Amino acid sequence: MDYCGRESEHARIVAQAKENMPAEEEIERLSASFKAISEPSRLRILFALRHGEMCVYHIVETVGGTQSAVSHQLRILRANRMIKARRDGQNIVYSLADEHILAVLELACAHLNCKF
Amino acid sequence: MDYCGRESEHARIVAQAKENMPAEEEIERLSASFKAISEPSRLRILFALRHGEMCVYHIVETVGGTQSAVSHQLRILRANRMIKARRDGQNIVYSLADEHILAVLELACAHLNCKF
DNA sequence: TTAATATATGAATAACCGTTCATATATTAG
């Protein structure tokens, strides 16, 4: 069928697109990663951690909300390797996992014409 | 209070973090943007459009699912300026909105050690 | 104009997800 009158041109694009479509597993991992950084509360945590590592109570103080809610959010961020944790005595100290995190936030801000 | 025994050091970080926390409105816009690209079906559409503009039926053919579902997804991607649309006769032809989109996908793949 | 094609959209349902509350675990102090 010729859906749009330019089948010959588009057929090639469809074929290329199908051939280069990431595997289901990679799509799922990408999806999970973007989901992890797509909630306002989790974004605030990431922005907070730009300035250095912090223990949970300081994160709570910075971003607001209850300790429990923040802890749940930290869990999701950590499960998706957006942040890393290390124990320091009684505290767990969190920090950004790698340089990609800030880079993605900056690109997104560029897309939105945000200054931050 | 001294929650973690390094109040002097952390107080500065908390203050900086609060001071540089993006405004609520910017957090919301970032959140919406990441949400838009965080669903598997929408990610597939973005990956599909890497290879050139496509009309709806070709997108459906490439990514699967029903025409209605794809159309709803296109709407969300467009509302968040991930893709743009133009009419070409009977068809609406979609393409990626700007260069940031692919750049973000590539960064995310780097984060996940994905090849795509 | 009428019929056909391409795309969009409103409503409804089901699955998903963030928060809260209560409680559990882990570390340190006494």
Place this chain on the structure above:
DNA sequence: CTAATATATGAACGGTTATTCATATATTAA
């Protein structure tokens, strides 16, 4: 050991969201 502090976690509730189904709109052909 016990008490206190810091953090994590399970269950439940409420809100959000992706999909489906039916239908609407817009363009072209006849």
